[in-house]
Each structure stands twice: as C-alpha cells, then as structure tokens.
Amino acid sequence: MDATAQQTMPASKTPVSSAALRDLKKSNKLKDEFIAITVHNQKTPLIIIQGYVDLVQKETKNLSDMQKHALEEIEKQSKRLIEINSRLLSVTKLHGDVIALKKETVDLAELTRDVAASFVVKLQNKRIRLVIDTPEQLTAKIDCEWIREVWENLLSNALKFTPEGGKITISVKPKGQTIMCQITDTGIGIDKQEIQNIFAPFYRTQDALTGGYDGIGLGLYIVKLIIKGHNGKIRIVPSHKGARIQFLLPKN
Ligand SMILES: Nc1ncnc2c1ncn2[C@@H]1O[C@H](COP(=O)(O)OP(=O)(O)OP(=O)(O)O)[C@@H](O)[C@H]1O
Numbered sequence: 429m430d431a432t433a434q435q436t437m438p439a440s441k442t443p444v445s446s447a448a449l450r451d452l453k454k455s456n457k458l459k460d461e462f463i464a465i466t467v468h469n470q471k472t473p474l475i476i477i478q479g480y481v482d483l484v485q486k487e488t489k490n491l492s493d494m495q496k497h498a499l500e501e502i503e504k505q506s507k508r509l510i511e512i513n514s515r516l517l518s519v520t521k522l523h524g525d526v527i528a529l530k531k532e533t534v535d536l537a538e539l540t541r542d543v544a545a546s547f548v549v550k551l552q553n554k555r556i557r558l559v560i561d562t563p564e565q566l567t568a569k570i571d572c573e574w575i576r577e578v579w580e581n582l583l584s585n586a587l588k589f590t591p592e593g594g595k596i597t598i599s600v601k602p603k604g605q606t607i608m609c610q611i612t613d614t615g616i617g618i619d620k621q622e623i624q625n626i627f628a629p630f631y632r633t634q635d636a637l638t639g640g641y642d643g644i645g646l647g648l649y650i651v652k653l654i655i656k657g658h659n660g661k662i663r664i665v666p667s668h669k670g671a672r673i674q675f676l677l678p679k680n
C-alpha cells in the first residue's frame with residue numbers, strides 16, 4: 429500500500445514530476461505515521477478490555493449462558509482488533525517495496541518446525557493433521573523475524589481455510605542455490621481465475637467472502653513483500669483440491 433509505488437507503476441506510463449513524487453512520498457510517510465500512532469493508541473485500551481473480561485470470567489460465578497457468550501464475544505472481537513492492528517503495522521513497516529532486512533545465517537528447517545509447533549493446539553482443536561518434511565538442518569541467510577511472519581501467515585491461512593479433519597503439509601528442501609518451501613492443504617482451495625489477484629492488498633476470493641471466513645486480505649500481500657525483499661519468489665500452484673503455495677529463497 430505504498431502510494432508512491434502505486435502511482436509510479438509502469439502500467440500507467442504517465443510521467444510523474446519530481447515535485448508530485450515528493451508530495452506523494454510525504455503523504456505516504458504521513459499515512460504510515462498516522463497508522464502507527466492509531467495502532468499504538470489502541471493497544472492499551474484493548475489490553476485493559478481483555479484484562480477486565482478475564483477478571484469477570486474468573487471472579488463472577490453463576491453467569492447466565494447469555495452473559496458467558498457476551499464475554500466470550502468481547503474477548504474474541506478485541507483479539508481480532510489486535511490482530512488487524514498488527515497487520516496494519518506490518519504493512520507500514522514494509523514501506524512499499526523496500527524492506528529493511530536484518531539478514532543472518534539461520535537454520536530455516538528449525539525455524540519452520542518452531543513456527544509449526546506454535547500451531548499445534550489450534551490444529552488439534554480443528555482435528556487437522558500436520559505433516560512436516562524438512563531436513564535436520566538447512567541454513568539460509570534470511571531475516572528470521574520476517575520469515576517467521578511468512579510461515580505464520582501461510583499456516584494461519586491453511587488452518588483457517590481447511591475444514592475439520594483435514595491435512596496440512598509443509599516442506600523445506602534445498603534446490604540448487606535456493607531453498608524451496610511449500611505448504612499444501614486440503615481446504616477450500618483457490619480458484620484458477622483468482623490466482624493472479626491473490627497477492628494484491630485487501631483481495632479475498634469469492635469462496636472466502638461467501639464462506640464467512642475472517643480476515644482483511646493483507647496477509648499474502650505482506651508475505652509477497654517479504655519474499656521479494658529477500659530476492660525470492662512466491663507462487664500459487666494451481667491444484668484441483670485445496671491450496672498449494674511455494675516460495676523460493678536464496679541460500680545466501
Ligand atoms: N490456504 C488457502 N486456501 C484457500 N484460500 C486462501 C488460502 N490462503 C489464502 N487464500 C485466499 O487468499 C485471500 C488472501 O489471503 P490473505 O492471507 O491475504 O487474507 P486473509 O487471510 O483473508 O486476511 P488476513 O491474512 O489479512 O487476516 C484469502 O482471503 C483467501 O481468499
């Protein structure tokens with residue numbers, strides 16, 4: 429969502445004067461600052477709301493079903509707001525196409541297993557089987573925090589769009605001077621005609637919209653920027669059943 433990047437896209441081929449570009453950059457920076465301040469200001473009230481909900485749930489006996497439901501809903505919606513805020517903040521940090529990477533030599537196989545382990549409970553709750561196929565060790569020069577975010581986004585999508593009793597498979601393999609990572613699920617899948625739009629900000633498929641799945645359509649946009657920032661590539665592999673997403677990262 430970098431206004432400057434969008435305005436200077438080669439598609440339009442319209443020359444942009446340097447003054448206009450300066451103005452755009454300035455307003456883009458202002459927009460990022462505005463988002464950062466808003467997100468920051470919402471953090472404390474949200475934590476307080478969650479704290480009080482927790483207190484009432486623990487301290488109050490004889491709550492009616494309706495009251496329990498209301499408290500659960502307040503908790504769920506405040507968690508949702510925190511999640512949305514964290515997505516917006518990620519986008520501002522990514523600054524269009526240029527991301528500040530802190531690259532270091534990291535065991536990508538271990539990082540992948542580590543992220544997968546943090547999903548175990550959520551997967552069990554939905555009776556989804558997770559298969560992980562990684563070598564014991566596979567090092568790459570990457571920004572560990574951003575690649576963690578990539579896996580978290582892809583895994584939470586797979587979890588969200590896969591119905592109970594399904595399966596998610598993750599693999600990490602060396603491929604020449606690169607590492608190929610893949611995630612496959614047995615969920616609702618991505619229609620072939622929609623693949624070209626899937627990484628655009630706020631894009632959500634018809635099936636996701638009509639199925640009532642939660643989300644704002646920023647996860648894959650963020651993922652693509654992170655992979656691009658690493659000089660890697662990402663694509664949706666057309667598939668008859670479920671979704672399959674592949675990304676390549678250079679080893680160095
Ligand atoms: N594993 C998947 N199976 C089916 N559809 C998917 C899958 N992953 C992504 N999609 C489709 O791509 C859209 C964009 O994904 P993205 O992660 O950007 O958004 P989101 O999950 O809807 O919201 P957010 O990640 O911002 O909370 C989704 O809304 C969904 O339509």
Ligand SMILES: [Mg+2]
Nearest residue numbers: 585643647648
């Ligand atoms: Mg998502």
